[in-house]
Structure formats: structure tokens, C-alpha cells
Amino acid sequence: xxxxxxxxxxxxxxxxxxxxxxxxxxxxxxxxxxxxxxxxxxxxxxxxxxxxxxxxxxxxxxxxxxxxxxxxxxxxxxxxxxxxxxxxxxxxxxxxxxxxxxxxxxxxxxxxxxxxxxxxxxxxxxxxxxxxxxxxxxxxxxxxxxxxxxxxxxxxxxxxxxxxxxxxxxxxxxxxxxxxxxxxxxxxxxxxxxxxxxxxxxxxxxxxxxxxxxxxxxxxxxxxxxxxxxxxxxxxxxxxxxxxxxxxxxxxxxxxxxxxxxxxxxxxxxxxxxxxxxxxxxxxxxxxxxxxxxxxxxxxxxxxxxxxxxxxxxxxxxxxxxxxxxxxxxxxxxxxxxxxxxxxxxxxxxxxxxxxxxxxxxx
Numbered sequence: 001x002x003x004x005x006x007x008x009x010x011x012x013x014x015x016x017x018x019x020x021x022x023x024x025x026x027x028x029x030x031x032x033x034x035x036x037x038x039x040x041x042x043x044x045x046x047x048x049x050x051x052x053x054x055x056x057x058x059x060x061x062x063x064x065x066x067x068x069x070x071x072x073x074x075x076x077x078x079x080x081x082x083x084x085x086x087x088x089x090x091x092x093x094x095x096x097x098x099x100x101x102x103x104x105x106x107x108x109x110x111x112x113x114x115x116x117x118x119x120x121x122x123x124x125x126x127x128x129x130x131x132x133x134x135x136x137x138x139x140x141x142x143x144x145x146x147x148x149x150x151x152x153x154x155x156x157x158x159x160x161x162x163x164x165x166x167x168x169x170x171x172x173x174x175x176x177x178x179x180x181x182x183x184x185x186x187x188x189x190x191x192x193x194x195x196x197x198x199x200x201x202x203x204x205x206x207x208x209x210x211x212x213x214x215x216x217x218x219x220x221x222x223x224x225x226x227x228x229x230x231x232x233x234x235x236x237x238x239x240x241x242x243x244x245x246x247x248x249x250x251x252x253x254x255x256x257x258x259x260x261x262x263x264x265x266x267x268x269x270x271x272x273x274x275x276x277x278x279x280x281x282x283x284x285x286x287x288x289x290x291x292x293x294x295x296x297x298x299x300x301x302x303x304x305x306x307x308x309x310x311x312x313x314x315x316x317x318x319x320x321x322x323x324x325x326x327x328x329x330x331x332x333x334x335x336x337x338x339x340x341x342x343x344x345x346x347x348x349x350x351x352x353x354x355x356x357x358x359x360x361x362x363x
Contacts, residue, residue: 001357002035002085006077007070007092010040011055012047014253016199017170017278018092018115023052024171025090028350030054037084039077041069066230067128070095078102088357090147094118095131097138104142109360111166111353112143116153116274116297121203123231137161144360150275152296166356169301170276171346172285173258174337182256183263186223186249193221194319195264195288197257197279198271200228200235205270205293207238212315214243218323220265227251261286266322266329268315269293276301284340289332291318301344305335 005022013019022038030036030053037056043064050057060080062073074096081089082102089103094114103110118124119132139146140163148154148165157163180190194213198204206224213222222243227250228235239248252260261267267283269292280301283290290306292298298308307322309315322329 001087001361003029003357004037004039004081004084004086004089005092006039006081006089007074007096008038009044010057010059011038011045011052012254014251015044020253020278021113021170022092023055024346025350025353026055027053028346029354032350032354034354037081037086039073039080041073043069066123071099074099081108082106088360090353090357091143094135094139097135097142100142104144109145109357109363110143111145111147111356111360112139113147113149114139114153114157114165115149117156118273120273121201123201123203145356147356148275150297151300153275166352168349168352168356169344170278170281171349172278172281172340172344174285174341174345176262176287177255177258178262179255179259180263182252182259186247188221188223188247190263191265192219193223193264194266194268195223195225195260195283196268196270197225197260197283199231200224200226200238201231202234203271203273205272207234208312208315209268209270210238210241210243210246211312212309212319213246214241215312215316216319216323218245218319220245220323222246223260223264224248225250225252225257225260258282258286261288264288266291266319268319269298270315271295271298281340281344284336285344287333287337289322289329290336291315291322302336303339305339306332 008018008022009015011023013023026036026038040057040059041062042059060076078099088109091112100110119129140161146165148167149170154165154167157165196209267288267290269280271277294308294310307318309318
């Protein structure tokens with residue numbers, strides 16, 4: 001099949017979950033013999049070649065602002081794709097729903113991965129939230145099929161819009177990485193740090209994690225991994241902590257990121273908006289003890305294979321519990337990795353999308 005993935009920042013991944021998803025799915029489909037193109041944003045991709053691990057890259061300009069970056073690039077992408085005669089298009093992000101109309105007018109089937117409930121993110125003002133609310137509705141009308149990545153989000157679209165969706169979870173590499181190159185560079189030792197990974201935006205609760213960790217008596221470190229292009233004031237507030245055990249590494253991807261996940265004492269997942277969170281599954285796949293924000297989405301993914309918290313005080317208590325009970329930590333590591341292997345492998349995700357595209361072509 002000749003397939004296109006658009007609506008992300010592009011690959012190689014160097015930003016967030018959608019980009020890792022595009023890379024893993026795109027390269028997985030290409031390895032199976034499909035002709036795959038990923039559309040990339042000129043302000044994000046520095047890769048100098050036109051093909052990455054078998055995937056064709058189309059780099060187009062965008063308007064690099066918080067509100068226009070995604071929609072401007074997707075609009076150009078669908079116009080470009082209209083003349084390429086793709087068999088199917090996978091579009092990411094509910095905000096892009098309106099642009100699926102261009103592809104539908106050229107008789108190209110479109111699957112739209114809506115991600116989570118984006119309008120709930122604290123970074124958006126009233127106008128952006130209204131746009132996302134409209135886009136949710138359009139997601140159920142214009143594309144051929146809606147794809148959700150969590151049962152909680154599938155239920156949301158079913159109840160609110162009476163629209164069924166295809167639920168395909170996010171994936172992860174389900175093995176540990178034994179090398180320690182990035183740990184050596186950062187000057188940290190295996191199992192001597194707690195790990196937090198996310199875009200540093202308010203709804204991802206890095207401030208809660210920092211507040212909780214500041215109250216814990218331990219020599220272990222807290223590594224805060226991530227960045228965000230439009231949240232500098234928030235990031236400055238995070239970095240104002242006076243706790244020398246808390247270190248900000250910036251964004252780390254690829255092998256270095258997998259090393260950090262593999263050698264953490266425990267991984268803290270604090271996001272409260274979205275569907276299946278990539279870093280959560282990746283932490284499980286690396287054999288981590290996970291402490292997660294108490295949300296339906298996180299319960300769905302983690303099941304009984306981790307610990308949960310509601311606020312900074314309860315997170316402090318859960319961190320202290322892991323320090324006091326190493327046997328519990330080891331059991332949770334084993335259980336989480338087994339659950340990840342059973343439910344969230346990239347091969348299974350690639351199988352599901354391959355079958356989805358074939359179904360679209362058969363109708």
C-alpha cells in the first residue's frame with residue numbers, strides 16, 4: 001500500500017509522542033514492504049536525507065507559533081498529498097479534522113487519530129478550546145474512521161458523539177537497555193534517580209512532582225526530562241527550585257532516552273490530560289517501577305502493576321514507599337514489563353494499523 005502519515009512534527013522523532021508514533025509505525029510499515037511517506041515540519045526536522053529507515057520524508061514550511069504551527073503545516077500537507085495518489089492517509093490530532101475534507105474530495109480514505117481530549121489542556125485559552133471542541137465534532141463527520149488510543153477516549157467519543165472508533169493503543173519497545181552512555185554524560189548512577197518525562201506544560205504536572213520530591217529524604221536524584229517551545233515562564237518557575245537533587249536534562253530521545261528509562265529507580269507519570277501516554281508505556285516496557293497520576297487513562301494502561309497518586313502529598317508518600325520497600329519495587333518492575341509486552345508492543349500496533357488500512361481499501 002502507498003500510505004502517508006501527516007499532522008505530526010515529523011521524523012526522526014525529536015519532540016513528543018505523536019512523533020515517536022509516526023517513526024515507529026512508519027518504519028514498521030516500510031519494513032513490511034509498504035510505500036510510506038511522513039510529512040515533516042521545516043522548523044523541526046534537521047535530518048539531511050529524504051529517506052529515513054525506509055520512510056520517505058516530505059518537509060514543508062509552517063507558521064511556527066503556538067496556535068498555527070499544527071494547522072498551517074497540515075493544510076499544506078493535504079494539498080501536497082492530493083496529487084500523490086496515496087491509498088490511505090493517517091492523520092494525527094483532532095485539530096486537523098477539517099483538513100481531511102481535502103483528502104476525501106480526492107477519494108483518498110482518511111483515518112484520524114484524535115489523541116486525547118486536547119481542549120482540556122491548560123495551555124489553551126477560550127478560543128483554542130472552542131476550536132478543539134468543534135474539531136472533535138468534525139472528527140466524527142469528515143474522516144472515514146476515527147482512531148482512539150485508549151478505551152477511555154473510545155468511550156468518550158461513543159457517549160458524547162455517538163460515534164464508534166477503532167481503538168489502537170500506543171506501543172513501546174519492551175526490553176531494557178543495558179548501556180549507560182547518557183547516564184555517564186549526566187553523571188548519574190543506575191537506580192540512583194527517579195525519572196519524570198514529559199513536555200514541560202502545566203497539565204503535565206512537573207511542578208507537582210518537584211513539590212513532592214522536595215519533601216522526600218533521600219540521596220537519590222530526580223531527573224526532569226523534557227522541554228516545551230511555548231512554556232518558557234512555566235519552565236523558569238520549575239527551574240527556580242533550590243533542591244540540588246533535581247536536575248533538568250532538556251529533551252532526550254532515542255537510545256539515550258531508553259537508557260534513562262531502563263536504569264531509573266522509579267518512573268513518575270504525572271500527566272492528567274490525554275489518552276494512552278507514550279512515556280508511561282515506555283517506562284513499563286523498560287521494566288520500571290511506575291508511580292502514576294490517578295486518572296482513568298493511567299489506570300487503564302498500568303492496571304495493577306504500579307502505584308498511583310492524587311496530589312503532591314500522596315506522591316511524596318508513594319515515593320517514600322518505594323524507598324522503604326525494595327521488594328515491592330522489584331515486583332512492580334517485573335509486572336509492568338510483562339503487561340507492556342502482552343498489550344503494547346509496536347509489532348501489535350503495526351498489525352492493527354495495517355489491517356485498518358486494508359479494511360479502508362476494501363470498502
